[in-house]
Amino acid sequence: MGFSFKPWLLSVMGAAMMAVQPAAAQETLRIGAPLPLTGPLSPEGLKQQRGYDLWAETVNGKGGIEVGGKTYNVEIVYVDYESNTPRAVQTAERLITNDKVNFLFAPFGSGAAKAASSVAERYQIPMIAATASSSSVYDQGYKYLFGTFTPNQTLTAPLTNIVADSGQGVKTVAIYARNDLFPLAIANEMKASAEAKDLEVVSFAEYAIGTMDHASALTLMLQSQPDWVFITGYINDLILMRRQMADLGIKPKVLTMIAGPAYKEFIDATGPLSQNVTSAAWWHPAVSYEGKDLFGSTANYVKAFEDKYGATPDYAEASASAAGAILQLAIGDAGSIDPTAVRDALAAMDTVTFYGNVRFDETGQIDSLEPPVFQIQDGTTKTIYPEAVKQGEMRYGDIQ
Amino acid sequence: MVPAAIEPTRYSMLYAQILLNGLVLGGLYACIAVGFSLVWGVLNVINILHGSFVVLGSYIAYFAYVHLGIHPFLSVILAGGALFALGYVVQAGLINRVVGAPVLTTLVLTFGLDLILNNGMIVAFTADYRTVQLAHPLGSTVVGGLVLPLDRLVAMLLACVLTVILYFVLVRSSIGRAIVAVRMDREAAALMGVNVKRIYAITFGLGALMAGAAGSLLSLIFPISPLNGSEFLGIAFIVCVLGGLGSISGAIVGGLALGAIQSFGALLIGPQHGLTIAFVLLIILLIFKPTGIMGRRGYE
Structure with missing residues (x-):
């Protein structure tokens, strides 16, 4: 009975998928984001999530990322590490090995980002830290870690x-x-x-x-x-x-x-x-930059954020969205989603985004941003x- | 920590100012703690809800001011009344069912109720910090070289007035005498025809009333957020242990002592250690005089 049932189900599912998806076959780009979604740091974790979500929705709303003849929809794989730094490190590793994410967004703050950066380095997966400002996060000689906050x-x-x-x-x-x-x-x-x-x-x-x-x-x-x-x-x-x-x-x-x-x-x-x-x-909605990223300008970004959340974005939320926008630009520059090629593109980046000027120093920390x-x-x-x-x-x- | 640059004549002014700051703060602390002390003393219930009751009182004052233009000094009545009703219902409906049980049982119950109330407030009002911004604040004035923050001072005086009223209610009214009687000997009071469960509910209601009134006064001073509930509870706890449980004078002495200790601690050892000193004194007191500064003699 099972055998007669399955083809029928598959054909319905296939028809449903054809109806939903655009003509070109799309693949999914997965980005792992360990965040403190519960526990004492949860207000900060939720802020970062809002920033990432806005970027991902905007990308997908514009038809995804086209690169190397393929179109990718963005999926952010969130895992709650319960404001517990050791768990953030385990989570980052699991995201790479189990969930097979292509890239990583770092956990919250300098401490957890530093701890998780060793995992990203070991597996050679580019990781962007949206909320780590301490120089000691970046001076470990790692090649796959990039951060969007300048030093204190x-x-x-x-x-x-x-x-x-x-x-x-x-x-x-x-x-x-x-x-x-x-x-x-x-x-x-x-x-x-x-x-x-x-x-x-x-x-x-x-x-x-x-x-x-x-x-x-x-x-x-x-x-x-x-x-x-x-x-x-x-x-x-x-x-x-x-x-x-x-x-x-x-x-x-x-x-x-x-x-x-x-x-x-x-x-x-x-x-x-x-x-x-x-x-x-590090950022304020009152600044105004004409960027080359998907949001285009600071004003556009602020408007998109307000439309979605009914609130004005702060620097942590903007930095999270910027991390996504920067990753997208690097994939475009690299012309592929190959981790090493994207890493090299990030290291060589020198551009403007809604968030400000983006250029990373040799340690991977942004040095072009003027807070x-x-x-x-x-x-x-x-x-x-x-x-x-x-x-x-x-x-x-x-x-x- | 005292800057060396201050000439000697200014020392006395500085100390007087610090003492004044401490006493004003202490008066407010006493008002936060007195309801908590009453409930603990009479019912033997450690009311974890108390901090959230204070916050709820602040929200009532905030919304009464923003939407109806009622000054927080007046919404004391509004917040006190609403919280009395809430407290009465909570005690009569829930806590009375377990009030004879070991203290841990009632502690767990009020802890659970606090989680519900506190998270309910976060859902209803968000955790954002709000403040009552008076259209016509009293500002501050300088008397004899001392800066008097008037809104704070009036709030503190009103807190003291409320506490004195509570004292007279307990001493003079028949309900008050019944509360004191239950506090002294529950069985004997019941034999004398006192409805103990009703007295419990009224006492818990009065405790909540004082919390709501304190919250209303504090809405002028502290940013309002459900997150502050635990801070207020902590203060109530220290004040009660410091001053001695179950007496109004204990709450006043404990409150003023905590305010003064924190202020002078901040001056002499540094602001980051103000609370540390209060806790160290608390431990010393618990070792040498576990009944608190004012002992434990009941509401007589």
Whole structure:
């Protein structure tokens, strides 16, 4: 009975497939993406997933990737590694050996990306890291790892140069950092950047994760009357602190906060207190690049993202989409999906995307990207740097 | 950590300011903790829901302000009333069924209910941080060289007023006397004709009311998100152990002590260690005076 049943079923399935698919036979390009979809890092993992999904949908919506006489639909194979780094490494290996993925997107952050990069190297599968900024991820001599975040100091040095050279008499800096991996690293880079420009760091304090009151620390900070207050933390820390600064009447000439003001939520939550707060991120929807990638321009990308998710993309989401767009460009340059050819194309890449200029240094980390410095002026975010995408002049004082 | 540049005359001002910061914070801490202490003291239930009740109170204040223009100081009544009703129903419908069981059973029940309430709030309100932005904030003023953040100060004073009202309710009203009686001896109170289950429900409702009222006041100060529930619960826990369980004065002393310890700890050892010091003191206290600063004498 089974034998008489099968041909009938197959013919129906075949007809169904003919109806759905375009005339040309399509193959599937599989990209493995181990992500922390559950656990403490899940908000970040879900952001990356949104970025990848938008890219994959856009590619497939435009008929896939044509290369070497074939057309490939993109399929992203997600595996949840539960915010557990060792599992991220196992997952990356399983994606290569079991799921036979053609390429990899790295797990979240510097630590997990570094751990998984050894697997990609061993199997010679190109891996693009969308959220790893630490230089120590890239200086292992690996050939198959590429990253779309510049090193941390690229977030602090341009702003320091602008402020120090402004002639506004900014001489002293107070730094206040969340005692957490990325916020503390950025604060240390800020200290180095400030000292390099002969600014005096009058205080450098840390606060614990989960701190619900900053009055004492801010009262102390007020004693040294800093010209520039530089604070790192996540959005809830920064909203709370911004309000307590206003309560205590701390009004420096320059107030910089990383990494909350990149989100629109920060402006909504602080209202007039957001006035003239400066920040920096690897990307911001306010920048504008005419790219050679599938999204075309920053504005197109932002619109596509808003249409799909009803929200403005942030730098992590954009970086994930950019990882896909860059991989696609490299496949085009290589003229094949052969891992080694694509790896060479990535290494030789020098182009522009919606995300910014894309060129990787010899370690594989992007070195062409100029992370924008921006300032919230009258409730909207204005890019101050780099010159090419500048929307306004840096303002001093007028901190509420 | 005190900058060497400060001249000696300014030290006293600095310390006074730090003390003020600590006391204002401590008053708010006391208000967070007092309902938690009441429920723990009377029902012997460690109410893991308490932090989420505070957050729910904040959301009520937030939406009342955004949609109806009601100032959070006034939505204390709204949030308190709503949370009382919720607390009463939860206790009468669920917790009363297991209230005689070992403390671990009620702990697990309230833990489970907290997961439901907290995740329910994440689904309903998202985990995004919101804040109440007053159209006319009171701002801050300087009195004798001390900066007084007025909104915070008024919130703290209102918190103290609420706590005092709760105290008088327990001491003067017949319901209050019944709660105290149940707290002292459940069986004896039942023999005297007190409906113990109803008193439990009212007590849990009052605990939730205080949480909701505190949440409403805190909506002016802290960013609002379901993720803060566990922070508030942690504070309530430390304050209760520090001050002593089951008494309102204990919650006040514990709250003010925690606020002051955190503030001076931040000043003397560094802001990253403020909480560490509070916990170290907690451990010392548990070793040498396990009943807390104010002992454990009931609501008399």
